[in-house]
Amino acid sequence: MNPTTQAILHFLVTWWVELVCGVVIVAVVPLVAGYVVLVERKLMADMQARLGPMRVGPHGLLQPIADAVKLLIKEDIIPDNADKLIFWLAPVISMTAALTSMGAIYFGPNFEVARDINIGILFVVGVSSLGLLGIVLGGWASNSHYSIIGAMRSTAQLVSYETAAGLAIVSALLLSGTLSIREIVVAQYSSGVWFVFLAPVAFFIYLVASIAETNRAPFDLPEAESELVAGYMTEYSGFRWALYFLGEYANMIVVGSVATTLFLGGWLRPFPNWTGGPALHRVVEVGWDLVPVVFIGLIGVYCIYRAGKQPVPIQTWFMWAVGLACFVVAAIYAVPTVLVAMHAAGVAGSLSALVLPGLNGAFWFLLKVAGYIYVFMWLRFTLPRYRFDQLMHIGWYILIPLAIVNVLAVGVAMLLENQLGRWLAMVVTTAFTLATALYLVRLNDKRTASASSAAAVTTDSYAG
């Protein structure tokens, strides 16, 4: 066979895992994002004392599929004087940026899409910041006032909060000393504690900045319905709008993954270093390995418990099906756990030992990302929206100075580690950063108080 075919085959043999993972990401993530939308609607309904989508499929579970089909068969409208090339290109850029940045994320100890990228975290942050271009080009190409204003506001917001997010990431990188994602989690393992306990202010800054980065409430002025119709997405309908929307939710998953990797310990279980000494070592390991089994098993038990109380037969069968599916997943977790716990030999034993860390890691990682996204949704349903100038004020006047002070504080803490011990150094510097935060907020209050009192003084229209 000629060298070209040989070279192609060699390429495929070396890189087939990455190619398959890439295809899986592009195929699966939009579906997952669709179901995240359903979860959000159900959660919103729950917090508002109602039921949410219940009609389409049992308990509304086929709602995302119905939405997808509806969006696909809608007429593709392009506004009159819109720039066709850029109108087509903008949602593609948004979605591509979100999906590509997922390529560097580690779900478990050896469970990743691309091989270990030297610059892992920087790659994820940098490529996901390309989504900005999708927003600004989409707003401009729509040739409509609402779109351009919405795009400019959204871009200004994203750019402002990107700096704060980057500085918060720098604080965590100071603690880990490397950019590679695998090494960051390994650093958290060797320091025995998640970085969120060592740098809580950085985690808070990153939380707020990532809410603003993904255009979520309370920072969602650019795309709020009562403000600018739909901001930069106004003129997009059908599948193009679906791409934007799914890109936004995929971005949420990416941002959650970055926060989990940097601050929440990635794929590590809580207390990752605690092995209980040589006596209890096996008990502790097996105990932690059983947590996913128990967790998913309890969900299954709850589903079957509720199955008897459903009003409609199809919902009863559905609850039974979900319960049994949970038991199947729990069994998938239980079998390797039991085999490894009994030190089983042979093919089954070694296969279990190979697969179990990845399974466990994926469970903890997805649990943490789900928790982070739950906090996003919780804040969306609870807090009112910030006005745009308030938003920019928070970004530039409060978050960025706080992030800079935090970087300095973490650096100083690392220098003082040897003298004061790690925990005392971190507590002292965190206290200092919180004092700065309070000072900045007090400055803000004084500024708004003086501005409103000055306005009250000068605009006294009934004087004289």
Add this chain to the structure above:
Amino acid sequence: MMSPAHYLFLSLALFVIGCIGVITRRNVIVVLMSIELILNAVNINLVMFSRVFGDVAGQVFALFIIADAAAEAAVGLGIIIAFFRNRETVLADEMDLLKW
């Protein structure tokens, strides 16, 4: 890596296209973008030579060029905005305030 000649020709092609853009276009924003293209061509050369000699100085220099290009683009675009506010034009032909 390929031989240095390949990268030299690629960088030369980008440089020449950038020069054509600077000389030919009337819209000064496109002229500024062509200048960015020229800087990128130089960056490719620098990084290629840093790889050939195993010295990281080329990449450091390329990083400084990127930072410098950012500063220059910001100031240049500020000037264009100020000029646009006065004269309502961005075409190089019409920026003839010094003409007598």
Add this chain to the structure above:
Amino acid sequence: MLDSILFYFFGGVAVLSAALMVTRRNAMHSAVFLITTLLATAGIFLQLRAEFLFIAQIILYVGGIMVLFIFVIMLVRLDVPLHHIRFRLQKFVAVLVALALGLEVVAILYSARQLPGQGLFVTGSAPADALAPNSQKLGESLFSSYLLPFEIASVLLLVAMVGAVVMAKSKKGTDES
């Protein structure tokens, strides 16, 4: 083999989109094609094993400078009326001059072949792993040998930021008084 495929792909995209960039009538299209050129250049950096520069190019150039350009193009957008084009031969002469420049450089590169022991088509003399932990080496040299240029670059960026804000600010204060 993979190296040459990547080089030809990224190089082809870079040259093609650069050519498209300087020929588009619409400034926004030019900006979009410059974005593709910059991404292709980033790919060339990656192919040369300079991964930190790859991501720095994407974050700074594409995510920063090009967004700035796009904002300004949106702000100064005029439907350019067809002005009286005075000197039509300018484009032709310009292209000729630029190609002459290119040919001169090619001539210089080829004449280097006459020098003993050197030549154009030799492969790289350093081993592939000389720059292996790329970010680490870059950071080390930035903060040790090149510390002064680093500090000067930060002052330069500060000055440019202040200058750009001052230039682009509208003179509202003087009008009101």
